[in-house]
Every structure is written in C-alpha cells, then in structure tokens.
Amino acid sequence: MTVSNIPQPLPPGCFEPDPDFAANVAAEDLVYFLLNVGDGDMQLFLLPARGDGTRRALVVDVAKTGKLPALIEALRATPLLERLPDDGYLFPLVIGSHPHDDHIGGMPDFLATWGQAVREYWEPGYWHTSKAYQETMQFLEDADPHIQHTQPTSGTTRFVGRVKVLVLAPAVGLRRRFDTYGVDLNDSSIALKLEFPASRVEQRDRERKYVTLRGRTRTFLLGADSLLASWAQVLVDFPELHRENAPAAAAIEEALGPDALAAEIFKVPHHASKHGLNLGLVEAVDPKLSLVSSVGGGGKFNFPHRVTLDALREGVEPTTQSGAEHSEDWKLGIHYTSARDPEGDLGSLALVISPTGRKRDLWRFRDSPDDDVDLTKASRFVEPE
Amino acid sequence: MTDADPTDRTPADRLFDLLLEQARAPGVPEWIVAVLEGREDAEAYQTEGASLLRVEGSDGQTFEVRVQLVPPVTPPVLVGPWIPGGAVPDAEVQDLSYVVVDEIVGTTAELAVTTWPQLDERGRLRFPGEEPLTVRARAEDLREYLSGPDAAAGRAVRMGDVLAARVDRERLEALAQEDDVAGDPPSPSDWLIPPVYDVGEAARAKAKEAFYAAVTPTLSEDQADAMLKVDVREPPAP
Numbered sequence: 001m002t003v004s005n006i007p008q009p010l011p012p013g014c015f016e017p018d019p020d021f022a023a024n025v026a027a028e029d030l031v032y033f034l035l036n037v038g039d040g041d042m043q044l045f046l047l048p049a050r051g052d053g054t055r056r057a058l059v060v061d062v063a064k065t066g067k068l069p070a071l072i073e074a075l076r077a078t079p080l081l082e083r084l085p086d087d088g089y090l091f092p093l094v095i096g097s098h099p100h101d102d103h104i105g106g107m108p109d110f111l112a113t114w115g116q117a118v119r120e121y122w123e124p125g126y127w128h129t130s131k132a133y134q135e136t137m138q139f140l141e142d143a144d145p146h147i148q149h150t151q152p153t154s155g156t157t158r159f160v161g162r163v164k165v166l167v168l169a170p171a172v173g174l175r176r177r178f179d180t181y182g183v184d185l186n187d188s189s190i191a192l193k194l195e196f197p198a199s200r201v202e203q204r205d206r207e208r209k210y211v212t213l214r215g216r217t218r219t220f221l222l223g224a225d226s227l228l229a230s231w232a233q234v235l236v237d238f239p240e241l242h243r244e245n246a247p248a249a250a251a252i253e254e255a256l257g258p259d260a261l262a263a264e265i266f267k268v269p270h271h272a273s274k275h276g277l278n279l280g281l282v283e284a285v286d287p288k289l290s291l292v293s294s295v296g297g298g299g300k301f302n303f304p305h306r307v308t309l310d311a312l313r314e315g316v317e318p319t320t321q322s323g324a325e326h327s328e329d330w331k332l333g334i335h336y337t338s339a340r341d342p343e344g345d346l347g348s349l350a351l352v353i354s355p356t357g358r359k360r361d362l363w364r365f366r367d368s369p370d371d372d373v374d375l376t377k378a379s380r381f382v383e384p385e
Numbered sequence: 386m387t388d389a390d391p392t393d394r395t396p397a398d399r400l401f402d403l404l405l406e407q408a409r410a411p412g413v414p415e416w417i418v419a420v421l422e423g424r425e426d427a428e429a430y431q432t433e434g435a436s437l438l439r440v441e442g443s444d445g446q447t448f449e450v451r452v453q454l455v456p457p458v459t460p461p462v463l464v465g466p467w468i469p470g471g472a473v474p475d476a477e478v479q480d481l482s483y484v485v486v487d488e489i490v491g492t493t494a495e496l497a498v499t500t501w502p503q504l505d506e507r508g509r510l511r512f513p514g515e516e517p518l519t520v521r522a523r524a525e526d527l528r529e530y531l532s533g534p535d536a537a538a539g540r541a542v543r544m545g546d547v548l549a550a551r552v553d554r555e556r557l558e559a560l561a562q563e564d565d566v567a568g569d570p571p572s573p574s575d576w577l578i579p580p581v582y583d584v585g586e587a588a589r590a591k592a593k594e595a596f597y598a599a600v601t602p603t604l605s606e607d608q609a610d611a612m613l614k615v616d617v618r619e620p621p622a623p
Contacts, residue, residue, distance in 0.1 A: 053412065060470060088451075129485050129545050129590070130485050130487055130497060131485075137596055137598070137599040138599070149599060185488075213556070223594075228500070273490055274491070275490070300521050301491070301495075
C-alpha cells in the first residue's frame with residue numbers, strides 16, 4: 001500500500017546494468033529522455049535514424065543549464081548521434097512549453113550552445129518578466145530569420161520525420177486572453193500529443209498505398225504544467241468520439257484518432273501537483289506508463305501531491321468499489337525521476353521504443369538533479385520475480 | 386591523412402579532414418572519396434550563391450558541399466542600469482535586486498532573485514552574472530508585507546509581478562540553500578529590506594518588448610514616426 005507522496009523505493013532486482021546503452025537502440029527506435037532535474041522538466045526525443053543513418057532530435061523544455069548539452073555531447077560519443085544531419089539542423093523543433101524557470105531556466109544556455117542547429121522554436125506567446133524569458137527572446141531576436149518562431153495553439157500539427165506532434169493546449173480561447181493576464185501562466189503551457197510512427201504510406205517498388213494503423217502506434221501525452229482551465233478547453237477541442245457513428249465524427253476520428261487524449265505514455269502535468277490532474281483526465285488518457293518529474297516530496301511545493309497520486313493510481317487501477325489497496329506504483333507503470341532503490345537514486349529515465357511496440361524498454365541513469373547523465377551507468381528496468 | 390600529427394594540421398587541412406570523414410560514411414558512393422583524394426576528377430564544378438559547391442561525377446551524380454561559418458557570440462555592450470521610472474529613485478537602482486514572482490502553487494509563491502538588470506546598446510534587459518536565487522514565501526505574507534499598514538487594501542500577488550528592493554544577500558543565499566525542504570516558507574522580511582518598489586508594470590513592458598522584437602523586426606525611428614503620424618479617421622456614422 002502506498003500512502004505517502006514520497007515515492008516508495010523500488011525493490012531490489014528491478015534493474016539490469018548495461019554500460020552500453022546505445023547498443024540497445026535499433027536504427028528504427030525512438031528514444032525519449034526525461035531528465036532528473038528535481039522540480040522541473042527537461043525532455044529530449046531522439047528520432048529514428050533516417051536513410052542516411054543520421055538522427056534528429058526534439059527538445060521539450062530545458063529547466064536548468066548544463067545538463068542537456070552534456071547529455072547531447074555524451075550521445076555524440078555514441079553511434080546514436082555520432083554523425084549530425086547534413087543540413088545542420090539536429091533540432092527541427094525545440095519547445096519551451098511555458099516561460100517558468102523550471103521549464104526554460106536553461107533554455108538560453110541550450111540555445112547559446114546548439115541554437116545554430118535549431119530550425120523552429122515553439123513557445124506559447126505568454127510574455128514573462130524573468131531573466132530566462134528575456135534571454136530566450138533575445139537569442140531568438142538575434143537568430144532571426146535563422147530560427148522559425150511559432151506560437152502554436154490547439155490543433156497545430158507538425159510532422160517531423162516519423163513523429164507527429166499535435167498541440168492539445170493552449171486552446172485559442174485561452175491564447176486570446178494572455179494579454180489580460182487573466183490566464184494563469186501555467187495554463188499557457190503547450191501540452192502535446194506525439195504519435196510514432198506517423199508514416200501512413202507503404203511504398204512497394206512503383207506502387208504505394210495508404211495503410212491504416214489506427215490503434216497500432218505509440219503515443220505520448222506531455223502535459224507540461226497545464227492546469228484545470230487548460231484541460232477543460234482540451235476536452236472541448238478534442239472530444240471523445242468513439243461512441244459516435246456519424247460521418248462527421250468518423251472524419252474527425254480519422255484525423256485525430258478515436259480518443260484524442262488516450263496515450264500509452266503520460267508525462268504527468270505540473271510535477272503531479274494537485275491542480276494539474278484529476279481522475280477524469282487520467283481515465284481519458286488511460287496510460288500504460290505515467291512519468292512524474294519532480295523531487296520526491298519536500299522541495300519548494302512538496303511535489304508530488306498525494307491527492308494527485310491517488311487520482312493517478314485510481315485512474316490506472318480502479319479500486320473505489322472493491323475497497324482494495326492499490327498496487328505498488330511501479331506495478332501500475334508509475335515512475336518518478338526522484339525514485340530510488342536500495343542502491344540509491346534512479347535518476348533520469350529513457351524509453352527506447354520500437355515502431356511496432358514490441359520493445360518499450362525503460363532505462364535509468366542513477367544521476368541526481370545536479371549530476372550530468374552518465375550513459376555508462378544505464379540500467380534497464382526488468383519486472384522482478 | 387588524418388594520422389598526421391594534429392599540431393601540423395592547418396585549418397584548411399582540418400576542414401578537408403571533416404569533409405573526408407563525411408564522404409567515408411556508409412552509403413556514400415566511393416567516387417566522392419576518389420574525387421576528394423584526387424584519384425579521380427569530377428566532370429563539373431558549379432558554385433551556387435556564397436555557400437554551395439556542387440560537384441558532378443562521371444555518371445551524372447552530384448554531391449554538394451555547403452559551407453556555413455558560425456560567428457562567435459559577442460558579449461553584449463552594456464550601457465548602464467535599467468531605470469524603471471516611477472517611484473524608484475534613479476540613483477538607487479544599482480543597489481537593488483530584481484525579484485520576480487515566478488510561480489504560485491496554492492498558498493506558496495516562488496520568487497526568483499537576480500542582480501539588478503543592465504541595458505544593452507539596443508535597450509534590452511541584460512542580467513549579467515549568476516543564475517537566479519529562488520526563495521519561497523507565503524503569497525498572503527508577501528501581499529501583507531508589500532501592502533504595509535493598509536494591508537487589507539493590497540491586491541493579491543500575481544505571477545509575473547516584479548519587485549525592486551535591496552536584499553540581505555547572505556540571508557537570501559542561506560534561504561535559497563535551505564529551500565529544498567518541506568516546511569513553512571520564510572517571511573519576506575527575513576531577507577527583503579524596505580523600501581520595496583513594485584516595478585511590475587515597467588518589467589512587463591520590457592517583457593512585451595522582448596517578445597515583439599523576437600517575433601518581428603523592430604521599427605526604425607522614421608518608420609515608427611511615419612506610422613504614428615497617419616491620421617486614423619473613424620468611419621462616418623451611418
């Protein structure tokens with residue numbers, strides 16, 4: 001039984017060390033990193049290798065300086081990023097979900113290091129008075145027109161290689177109220193759904209055809225720091241359609257999927273604060289893996305909040321009617337950047353995902369929030385006996 | 386070629402080494418390496434613009450060499466402290482800190498404190514030095530502290546508010562170190578030294594400037610004057 005907001009240590013035997021992390025990644029695999037930065041977000045997607053063998057990458061938030069550029073340098077020493085794309089754009093898309101320091105505190109440093117390799121930058125268009133915001137804007141001003149600057153709203157879609165990036169929030173209705181400061185800065189967050197693989201055309205010699213892959217792709221929902229007002233708008237913009245048989249519903253379903261919020265991998269909003277999540281949202285997402293980026297209790301705001309974890313657990317494993325206790329978090333697929341096991345911090349995590357879904361390996365790197373990721377300390381999660 | 390003593394390599398040699406390294410990647414036709422090493426000659430060379438060389442092989446295939454120089458980042462030229470105007474005495478700003486209400490969760494606010502910003506030669510706020518120190522406060526305590534004797538009249542603290550104040554640096558650094566623990570936040574009076582000025586409006590104006598300058602080119606003085614002189618007439622009433 002789990003009653004605390006402090007993640008319970010995982011039992012011994014959950015991890016198999018393998019110092020050659022890169023050897024476990026096939027060319028067609030997608031790699032997702034969620035770095036351990038305490039209360040904050042820093043995420044990197046390594047896209048599948050293209051025909052020339054090079055990979056590109058997406059960045060979603062850079063909470064602090066140093067750690068992401070260090071990870072990229074570590075990856076460059078492996079076959080995963082040994083060779084950069086010929087066009088120089090390693091990062092076709094970088095996203096600052098919203099201008100809080102725990103999401104863009106390290107963005108100026110990242111852009112100063114890798115800005116020449118960035119093709120497009122997304123931010124919600126909510127101006128903020130902080131140092132990090134000012135410096136990010138100054139970099140983008142100086143980089144113009146080298147970096148395309150975009151403020152997406154719900155429905156904005158970008159296909160990057162085999163990955164589809166769909167913006168769930170902020171909704172247009174929220175976006176139009178930013179100027180009045182009538183919107184909580186957290187609710188300006190760019191929440192995303194990513195789908196992999198997004199490819200739908202099969203090419204056989206000189207023939208090609210559309211392939212229906214509904215329900216067979218891997219999906220991420222990245223909640224950023226969206227709170228109630230934002231999720232309420234998301235539910236309006238992306239209604240559940242699976243009970244509708246009307247032609248219009250079928251057409252929308254074709255475009256957005258049967259249940260736009262359903263996602264296999266759920267990056268829990270706002271560090272599992274009590275305002276970032278409710279039971280209805282968890283049930284709509286129906287995640288197989290839920291990832292929480294926060295300190296493990298304490299910190300500035302005592303994240304993750306227990307009421308939120310209860311909702312997450314109940315959404316994944318309903319027990320209110322039976323009265324049974326919830327299983328341990330790791331059995332529910334709930335993982336924390338702050339988690340520990342008998343050997344210490346589990347630290348940053350990575351998911352290595354094959355397009356068929358046969359492989360969905362979870363790795364940990366045993367770094368503390370202030371450490372760089374050491375790829376040689378990689379351990380693969382295994383279900384203990 | 387790459388086995389030579391690296392200290393003997395000229396910049397041109399090093400560029401050529403990079404080119405050869407790319408040419409030797411899997412999937413690249415052998416004739417490209419042969420051309421680069423001088424063992425074969427190309428059919429044609431064509432320069433396009435200032436950054437592209439297109440090389441055609443004997444079978445009609447081409448490869449392209451693109452050159453991009455990345456200029457070093459030049460440190461900004463600082464012209465003096467930002468003067469926010471209002472009640473803040475110009476002569477005092479150098480002693481002040483820039484305090485942003487960055488986040489509010491429930492009853493707790495997180496404040497990010499930096500040294501007072503400078504202006505660069507283009508009028509942009511620059512924050513030389515270290516990363517912000519962060520410290521918590523109860524939002525209600527902060528409201529009361531800022532409102533003074535008429536605390537009931539003070540408005541609620543909001544994210545994005547900015548205060549200009551002197552701080553007890555030693556105390557602030559200690560509190561920032563202690564910040565990663567659960568418990569009651571410190572009182573604002575523990576580290577803020579009165580008077581404390583609300584510069585939120587001026588700071589938001591600078592943020593708005595930064596935003597628009599990042600998304601669209603700035604106007605010259607002439608352009609702005611010309612646009613502001615346009616006589617905007619309301620349509621006649623029906």
